[in-house]
Amino acid sequence: MNEFNEPLITAWQLVAGGDARLADIVLLSLRVSVAATLIACVAGMPIGALLAVGRFPGRRALIVLFNGLMGLPPVVVGLLVYLLLSRAGPLGQFGLLFSPIAMVIAQAVLVTPIVAALTRQVIADEWTEYREQLRSLGASRTRAAATLLWDGRFSLSTSALAGFGRAIAEVGAVMIVGGNIDGVTRVMTTTIALETSKGDLPLALALGFILITVVLVINAVAFALRGWAEKHWG
Amino acid sequence: MSAAWLAIEGLSLTEGGTCIIDDVSLRLAAKRTVVLGPNGAGKSTLLRLIHGLLHPSTGSLRWPQPLTQAMVFQRPIMLRTTVLANVVYGLKLKGYAAAECERRGRQALARVGLEALEQRPARLLSGGEQQRVALARAWALEPELLILDEPTASLDPASSREVERIIKAIADSGARILMTTHNLGQAHRLAEEIVFIDNARIAEQALVAEFFSKPRTAAAQDFLREETP
């Protein structure tokens, strides 16, 4: 049990003391993952909605594809984005490798299928409920998709939070495309990996607790949101 | 009887081996038509075929003059937004400007007596109130044909009567009414003509007084005997 007491005290001291380095790392993690999740939502939600209400050849195949892509290993995404952004790669001229932007790109690639697949599920359920009425009122499929995206905003917020949770907790993608550069691309997860490998377990555990807290808070917010929405909008 | 506003010829719908609508031919000319029949006879399906929500396997619908339509379902379907926003949704789809949408929407809400609730979240209203909002939504579109699928089946008697009043008002404002119901008293109150469906087929079509006092077919007689309390 002593193994856990020391890092708990260290963690508390770091957080309470407002350690600047710690704050930078946490803020960078949040910035990268929030940006990536926003992009994933902008890209993934319309795709998910159209997959749910649309009718076109290949639709089922696409649904299976996105469901499968939810399980994309982060390291694989990291490797693919690395090859894309490397100077030797097709997008090398932009010099994006080893920057926060590269990390945002990698996490966006990782999270978009998740948001798309979850959105599809939410909108498909909504479509079952609303389909006849919306068609009766004259809504085209694209118009209906847009209407349902707004109508399902609370469930979709939960989907977005799920995507965010996945982004902020992954280490494989950001490690490879970010390079874990001190002060530039070091986030919570990569710092935990680094400190653990240096044998500095108390610091790693401290960051780990903070990360777990972030994830728990996300889930609590999602839960509260569902309750509030049900009560206020039905 | 005025000229037919819809001529149905040889309409059939088969799904997965089951015949849901079987060779239905019908002339609809009355201003207020009520479709009656036992459960599973095909009433709701017929309405959806006429509205265009379903496509027939064979047969045709001939509209001498195409009519603008609106439909109200047994369960009112409300979006997670305000009452007014729900009512104007159809108007928005038609392309009216925002101010015009609101004006027409408020007018429709006033006609169903719910103008005070316009900013409430629609899904938090009672079942009866929601159905009135659905009617307002349909009415705001000024349809030439209003189709209703058992509109009061989930409502208490007081709300049912209020809904009937609104349906009459819509009919009085010029729309044709086509509806189904299990409530014979309601059918008697609202209909000019009854269409009786039994087992996927049209069994009988008659003016309302005739149908209830002198049903011609055995199926209709059985039906009336069982349904009358």
Add this chain to the structure above:
Amino acid sequence: MTSRRLFCTAIAAMGLLVATASRAEERFITVASTTSTEQSGLFKHLLPAFVKASGIQVRVVALGTGQALDMARRGDADVVFVHDKAAEEKFVAEGYGVKRQEVMYNDFIVVGPTSDPARAAGKDILEGLRRIESAKAPFVSRGDKSGTHAAERRYWKAAGVDLDKARGPWYRDTGSGMGPALNTASSMNAYILADRGTWLSFKNRGGLGIVVEGDTKLFNQYGVILVNPAKHPHVKQADGQKFIDWIVSAAGQQAIAEYKIGGEQLFFPNAKR
């Protein structure tokens, strides 16, 4: 409608916050170096002095020597700073690097259980390795194309041990950086070749201690190379060269010498002027 407007505004505000908070365009070079160098803490000590003198930020990507050189071959770095003379000279010969300059050296040590079951302790690396092999005592290797790994393989060869023949469950090839490999050795109570720098900063020692040190063969030479702009035109030639010039200059060399852990100097500057 107001709630929708509020929602969109909130999203837009978040997006703006994220975008504007990104670092403004700053002047920097990318240096590919090794995990052992990074983990020794040298860069944390060294770089602020350079930044102050030049105004150029240094972004260090720490990988194994082999990976660092590969990264530079792809053009993803401006300067390499590694410790494997043979690989570095090959890098320059292939045309990827402009010129190799020596910067500093540190030394390797063999770390192992303080009980020393293989009786490997002493000043002779080759003899120590022979004893570990004949005792089949657990030995952890980095196995990751790093400078340390390359050195380890050279020592085994020089000691007359054919690793392919002698390999067995006692030889644990982990494919990992210095820190993780030390963690593994610590939990297995195994012997391992490590650089002194990483060992001095390593906090999870378990039952391990220094077993072999001081053999001149254990000296580990560092070289710095500018990535060839002829092969990769985008390389920051001027700024990269400034870094190299500084690190071999009196100022840089002194900064290296001043770096200590627990009062002990880790790196010994030996740039030729």
